[in-house]
Amino acid sequence: MRILIINPNISESVTELIANESRRVASPGTELSFATAPFGVAYIETRMEALIGGYAAACIAAERHGEYDGVIIDAFGDPGLLGIKEMLDVPVVGMTEAALASACLLGQRFSIIAISSRIKAWYLETVERSHLTTRLASIRSLNDPLRDIGSVQEDYSERLKELAKEAVEKDGADVIILAGAPLAGLACALEGQLSVPVVDGVSSAVRHCESLIALNPGKAVAGSFAKPPIKPNKGLPPALAAILDRTC
Secondary structure, three states: OEEEEEEOOOOHHHHHHHHHHHHHHOOOOOEEEEEEOOOOOOOOOOHHHHHHHHHHHHHHHHHOOOOOOEEEEOOOOOOOHHHHHHHOOOOEEEHHHHHHHHHHHHOOOEEEEEOOOOOHHHHHHHHHHOOOHHHEEEEEEOOOOOOOHHHHHHHHHHHHHHHHHHHHHHHOOOEEEEOOHHHOOHHHHOOOOOOOOEEEHHHHHHHHHHHHHHHOOOOOOOOOOOOOOOOOOOOOOHHHHHHHOOOO
């Protein structure tokens, strides 16, 4: 099976973290390819930035159409996810929805550890969209300015571990979700250092996408995830316009 993994921000250092963790957990025979947004911001923490990242991800998915059996949107908050699900006939998995699914299988209540305080509102709305707020124990985050998005783990691994411990001890979390592609691989590095299971969104997304491809559940031709109706359009990138104009 072939999986396209899209980083909706412009940071190649983050794509490298994503690639390392994805390759670590992918099943033998799974072919992974990676793409970084050609425009946008260094990392996504607001609704507006998510809008830009979602459009960038949709453009990449359209340009690479036919080269994959499944797609992963690898930014916590899942920018553009629902629209890309409408656009494609293959499984499309978001890092957040995958991490939440894994957490719900491991415990009753989960906490999310984030890299910035500004990002918390958007993350909460993502959990609300999944109808899982009753299982959310807390969202805790770093509050310091980031030196570089690719060095968050190097700069703040101890503080991130402290936040996870606080979520368990003070908020009652049964599971910790380390949020965001810049934290890819940190869950593996923290193995045995926390008293509850720790979920990595990147590895969760790879495994869930593999499962959906193997299940071959069929494609939506009705309901809210059926393809968008064909209509006149203007100014779209050629690949995106072409996939929106498809009748099958």
